[in-house]
Structure formats: structure tokens, C-alpha cells
Amino acid sequence: MKVIHYINQFFGGVGGEDHANDPPKTVEGAVGPGRALDAALGDSASIVATIICGDNYFVENENEADKFVTDAIEQYKPDLLVAGPAFDSGRYGLACGLVSRIATANGVPALSAMEQDNPGVAVYRRDFIVIPTSANVADMTKIMGQLAGLANRIGKGEELGSAEDEGYIPRGHRKDVARPKAGAARATDMLLARISGEPFTSEIVIRDYDHVTAPPALKSLSDVKIGIITSGGLVPKGNPDKLAAARADSYYHYDISDMPELKVGDWEAIHGGYGHRWVNERDPNYVVPLRSLRQLEAAREIGSIYPQYISTVGNQTSITNAKQFGIEIAAEFLEADVGAVVVIPT
Numbered sequence: 001m002k003v004i005h006y007i008n009q010f011f012g013g014v015g016g017e018d019h020a021n022d023p024p025k026t027v028e029g030a031v032g033p034g035r036a037l038d039a040a041l042g043d044s045a046s047i048v049a050t051i052i053c054g055d056n057y058f059v060e061n062e063n064e065a066d067k068f069v070t071d072a073i074e075q076y077k078p079d080l081l082v083a084g085p086a087f088d089s090g091r092y093g094l095a096c097g098l099v100s101r102i103a104t105a106n107g108v109p110a111l112s113a114m115e116q117d118n119p120g121v122a123v124y125r126r127d128f129i130v131i132p133t134s135a136n137v138a139d140m141t142k143i144m145g146q147l148a149g150l151a152n153r154i155g156k157g158e159e160l161g162s163a164e165d166e167g168y169i170p171r172g173h174r175k176d177v178a179r180p181k182a183g184a185a186r187a188t189d190m191l192l193a194r195i196s197g198e199p200f201t202s203e204i205v206i207r208d209y210d211h212v213t214a215p216p217a218l219k220s221l222s223d224v225k226i227g228i229i230t231s232g233g234l235v236p237k238g239n240p241d242k243l244a245a246a247r248a249d250s251y252y253h254y255d256i257s258d259m260p261e262l263k264v265g266d267w268e269a270i271h272g273g274y275g276h277r278w279v280n281e282r283d284p285n286y287v288v289p290l291r292s293l294r295q296l297e298a299a300r301e302i303g304s305i306y307p308q309y310i311s312t313v314g315n316q317t318s319i320t321n322a323k324q325f326g327i328e329i330a331a332e333f334l335e336a337d338v339g340a341v342v343v344i345p346t
Helices: 034-044 055-060 062-076 089-105 119-127 137-155 185-197 276-280 290-298 319-335
Strands: 002-008 026-028 046-053 079-089 110-115 127-131 224-228 234-236 251-254 267-269 304-311 337-344
Touching: 002 034, 002 062, 002 089, 034 046, 034 137, 046 055, 046 062, 055 062, 055 089, 062 089, 079 089, 079 127, 079 137, 089 110, 089 119, 110 119, 110 137, 119 127, 127 137, 224 290, 224 319, 234 251, 234 304, 267 276, 290 304, 319 337
Parallel strands: 002 046, 002 079, 079 110, 110 127, 224 304, 224 337
Antiparallel strands: 026 046, 234 267, 251 304
């Protein structure tokens, strides 16, 4: 069985964020973590080529990426494509999902692995098999073994069982199967188990996402106090509070009460998930738009600006932490009579 492996610029050994816009390239054989996958595949399969691409490029140039992957499939005629693992890296996960969708559209089955809350799962999970991972890259060898196991089964033409039986993330596909009991009897068994406090598993698994109702629109901002939140990791030069570059578990306030704008040299972005050279060397107002808001304040198009901006990092930060940040910041803003918030993601 011939396998094409897709990895990003970091795992491909090209570089970090300074190469996130690099276009795709193909390398013969296995590269980086692909060597562990190649070894785990054993004698029944091998990686014939590795596609390496910058995270930004792949998700921002979908047409070009589609053509490149399609051409690679035509050239190498693989039996399977494996993407990642992407763990909890959002852009990498989206790229793995997109390349897998392209492969399946060309008749090539695809496998990947990533953390269950990765946006690549939310967007592309119906298109390919995804093995759930933790956020810990140290699990790479273990995950490669799991990918190889499923890859070999697919290569042998085996039909995989359900997500629950096989351990992959549910894709939302439902198949007809024979059950020993009718639906009414099974439902009654589950009801009785629930009443008696016994464990049971529902046959319909629905992920529960928060649905946030938008507040009423403001007719005017001329008398409204504006708060500023950034997930771009902008902090005073030297990062005195040691805000983490990824997987943030905190946020910090920085005083801007007497500043018309943020100046180069006084501030730096420490975010580990995007190329922030322009922020640090050209204009920190890109991620905290104080200058623009001061202009609106002077023109009386907004009432005032909250005297501190709030900074955290969105890079791989858990949903649990992010929700807690939001609850705490909202309470603070409500007490301070902040009527609207500018949130700058990266």
C-alpha cells in the first residue's frame, strides 16, 4: 500500500511561523514524524511521498492547495493519505481537514489525528477518519501507531466499525444495523437504567455546543464606554507577567489611560501561533487598536475607552479556560459600566 503523508512546515523541518506562508512542496519518502508512521506501517505499506506546506498558505490558498494535492495524487497514485497529527493546533488541523477532503474527492481514503475540539474536526469531520488525541505532542509515537493500525486495515479492504467500537471521532454518519431488541424495548431499558442511576449509553450522541444570544444592537456609541480585549498576546516589553505563548491559563490588564497610541519598543506580542514581527517592529496597534479608538473618541463617535486593555493568548487555549476568562471579564466590565467591547483575535 502506497501512502502520502501531509505535515506542516514545523514538523517538516522547514521552520516556524516565519515559514507559515510557504507554498506546498513534495519530498520523496517519509519526513520528520512520518518516519515513525512509516515504521509502524510495517512491511504492508510505506510512505511514498510527503507534502509539506505552511499553515497559513494551505488554508488561505484553497484553490492552489487543491491543485497541488490533486497533482500529487495523480503522480504517486496512493492508496491512502494520512494528515498530521495536528493535536490542538487550529490552522494545522484545518489544513489536515482540507487536504483529506481533497484526497477523498479524488477517490483516496484519508486518515488524521487531532484533539477533539480542533476546528479541523468541526469543519471536516464528515470527510475523513480522525483519531482523537490530547494536546500533548509527546504522544506522537503512540498516535502514529494508532494511525498505522487503521491504515493497514483500510489497505486490506476491511470495513471499519462504528466510531464507538473503533475509537475514532464520530462523523455524523448513521448506518442500518440489526439489533436484538426493537427500538421501544431499547428505549425502555435506557429509561429504567437512568431512573435507577445505572450507567447506559445513548444511541444518539449529540455534542452540546454553547448557543450565545446576541445582545440588542446599540443605536449609538457616542456615549458608550468601550473595552478592549486581545487574544494576540500583546504585553509590555519583556513580558513582566510571563503570559504564556500557548495554552494560556490567565489574562492580564495593562494601563492605557493616558496613551494616545501604543508605540514600537514599549510593547511586544509573545503569541506563539502567528508571525508577529510586524506587530513588534512596525505597529503594536494592529492587535490593540488604541490609536484608532482614540480618534473615534476625539470625534465623539464613542464615549470613552476603558483605562486598561485585557490581553491573553488564543493559541491552543482550552475552551474551559476561555469560558472562565469571559465570565470574569464580563463581570468586571458590567460593574465598570462598559457598554461594548472590541475583541481582537489573531
